[in-house]
Amino acid sequence: MGGKLIPEQYIKALPESLINQIAAGEVVGRPASVVKELVENSIDAGASWIKILIREGGHRQIKVSDNGQGIATVDLPLALSRHATSKLATLEDFDQLLTLGFRGEALASIAAVSRMTVTTRMAHVDQGASLSTEGGSEASVLPASHPVGTTVDVRDLFFNTPVRRRFLRSPETEWRHIETVMQQMMLSRFDTGFTVSHQGKVIWEVAPCETIEAKEARIAKMLGEALMQEAIRLDFRALGLQVSGWIADPAYTRTQGDTQFWFLNGRWIRDKMLLQAVREAYADVLFHGRHPAYILYLEMSPTDVDVNVHPAKHDVRFRDPNLVRTTVKRSIEDTLAALRTEKLPLSRTTLPGMVPYTPPPVPAFTPEKVMAVLPEVPIVNAVQKTLDLPARSTTAVPEVRQDLCETLVATPCQHPAQQLGTAIGQVHQTYILAQNGAGLVLVDMHAAHERVLYEKLKQAWAEKAIVTQQLLIPVSVQVNPAEWQFCRMHQSLLTAAGFHLEFTEQEGAVFVRALPAILKQQASERLLQAILADCVAEQGEGN
Structure with missing residues (x-):
């Protein structure tokens, strides 16, 4: 028969190298994932100080060194195998598990998609050991000089999986993800010291x-x-x-x-x-x-x-x-x-010599008295239909002239009623009470003022005509390191928006020398902080 040959076996066992590359997709999503896994391993090893070195946002190199207990020479090859761990032995161990890692997948998954070298030494031996692997290939253990602890050097991440490498973001974006991971690590473990470097510059150094x-x-x-x-x-x-x-x-x-x-x-x-x-x-x-x-x-x-x-x-x-x-x-x-409770200006107890306050009697509410003092509200729309309602009094009402009504209806209003209507009064110095054709309108004065300023700023930005106000004394605005770096990278954009900034080596603050003149100084500081927070959050999502 000329039909297609059917293979004898459909299901085949995958080679270990391919299994590790597939598994790496769950553990190693981007350089920040590698940093997280390696730092967690160092913490679980009892390290009191961890050094993290990053090059090109982790594209080129991720190096994590610690002073933990190290790995025994005989265990080093096993450390790069999947599901090999020192943190679990039986299912019952889960009930008392307090280590950050326990699956035994991290090193094997990272090694499968990078060029990795692990160098380590334990305290009771005089000489350390090193193992290098490329894409998870087998390698022999060699003697090496190393202080007590472990160093994992990861280079060329995803070199053997070009599709995944193409999905990596720019080095700047990947570095921001690493920053986020390191913030989480440094805030979670106060008992550990950290040194974080990027492109040869120390970004953070914090002691236990x-x-x-x-x-x-x-x-x-x-x-x-x-x-x-x-x-x-x-x-x-x-x-x-x-x-x-x-x-x-x-x-x-x-x-x-x-x-x-x-x-x-x-x-x-x-x-x-x-x-x-x-x-x-x-x-x-x-x-x-x-x-x-x-x-x-x-x-x-x-x-x-x-x-x-x-x-x-x-x-x-x-x-x-x-x-x-x-x-x-x-x-x-x-x-x-x-x-x-702490912010209450006075307690509710009566102090010595204090005369109890008795509020004045509240007069009874009478609708007729209220109506008598209300000002007349001018009618802005002509009446187009008469209503047959019972009269409240016998006083004669002047006859409505039909010809005058038709003239009013046909004549367009020279000042059409605005959407918010006519202001009637103010409530608690916060809201404006207005009346339009649909009824009563309550306007938040502060929100309305912010909208007016926003529209003016938007128009000035479109016309490239934002007027700035120079400050006699520079104002210090507190920012976090990510916001500080954003200011450095986009200083020209902020200057065009009216914020003239100066920087120092300390990443905790920027100094403002000029602000948009349309805003008050305090509002401008809050606006700058809000702008930076939004921009950094947008960048964190890859925008």
């Missing part, structure tokens, strides 16, 4: 922290002084759970949720339920569209949470989510309530 003051100094270095000036210490324990950390005063808010960190047993996590619990706790004290800032730590028994939901271990499942949600919400509500 023991005191609350030292921890707050690290947070200020990571996220900016402005946050810590408004931060409130939180420490709450109930039913086997501990919620601690810092939450920002409701007066300090962000346009984005970029300053919200949750850590569970020392691991950064993202959980919608926890985010919702915080939002509910802030609901009564936060403006619509604004986001609170916080760095919170949740401690609980490993038996009550499953961290093995995804290889990246960002998502978790709680055994009793309602208990966790209630505890988190209660802890924040109590802290905010205590803050409001």
Whole structure:
């Protein structure tokens, strides 16, 4: 027969190298994933100081060195094998698991898509060992000189998977993702020191922290002084759970949720339920569209949470989510309530010599009296239809002239009524009460003023005619490192928008020498901070 030959076997076992490359897709998404996995390994090895060196946003090189316990020479080849780990032996070990890694996939997955060298030494031996691999190929262990600890040097990530390499963003974008990962690491492990370098320049260097003051100094270095000036210490324990950390005063808010960190047993996590619990706790004290800032730590028994939901271990499942949600919400509500009590100018108790205040009697409400003092509102639209309503009095009403009505209807109004109508009065010095053809209109004066300024700025930007106001004394605006770097990269764009900035070597602030003249100084500072927060968040999404 001339038909197509059918192979005897359809299903074949994949070679180990291909399995590792496929598995790497779940563990190694981008250079930031490599940094996360290697730093977690160093933390689990008991390192007190970790050095991270990055070149070209991780495209060219990622090097992580630590002073941990190191890897035994005989274990070094096994360390690059899949599902080989020193952190688990039986299923029951999950119940007491507190290490950041446990799957035994990271090194094998990274080695499968890079050129990697691992050099290590343990304290009880005089000589270290080194192993180099290219794309996960087998290699022999060679003797090497190395201090106690481990160094993993990853180069040319995705060199053997060109499709995945093409999906990498620019070095600047990938570096911003690495910055985000390192922020999470440095905020999660205060007992560890970090040195982070990019393109040969030290970006961060923080020592291990023991005191609350030292921890707050690290947070200020990571996220900016402005946050810590408004931060409130939180420490709450109930039913086997501990919620601690810092939450920002409701007066300090962000346009984005970029300053919200949750850590569970020392691991950064993202959980919608926890985010919702915080939002509910802030609901009564936060403006619509604004986001609170916080760095919170949740401690609980490993038996009550499953961290093995995804290889990246960002998502978790709680055994009793309602208990966790209630505890988190209660802890924040109590802290905010205590803050409001501290800010009360006077207590409700009567001081010695104080005469109790008796409010004056409120007169009875009489509609006729109210109507008597209301001013007449001019009618801006002609009456096109008469209504047959019963008269309230017997006083004669002048006859309506039909010819005059027809003339009024046919004549166009020289001043048509505006959308907001005619102002009637002011309420609590905050709202304008107006009347138009549809009824009453309540206008927020502050929001209306902001819209007017926005339209003027937009028109001035389109016409390239933004007028600036020089400041006699430069104003310092607090920013975080990512926002500081954005200012440096886009200084000309900010200058065109009316913000003339100067920089120092310290990445915690920029100095403003000129501002858009249309805005007040304080409003311009807030606007600049909001612009930078939005732009950095947009860049973080690859825009």
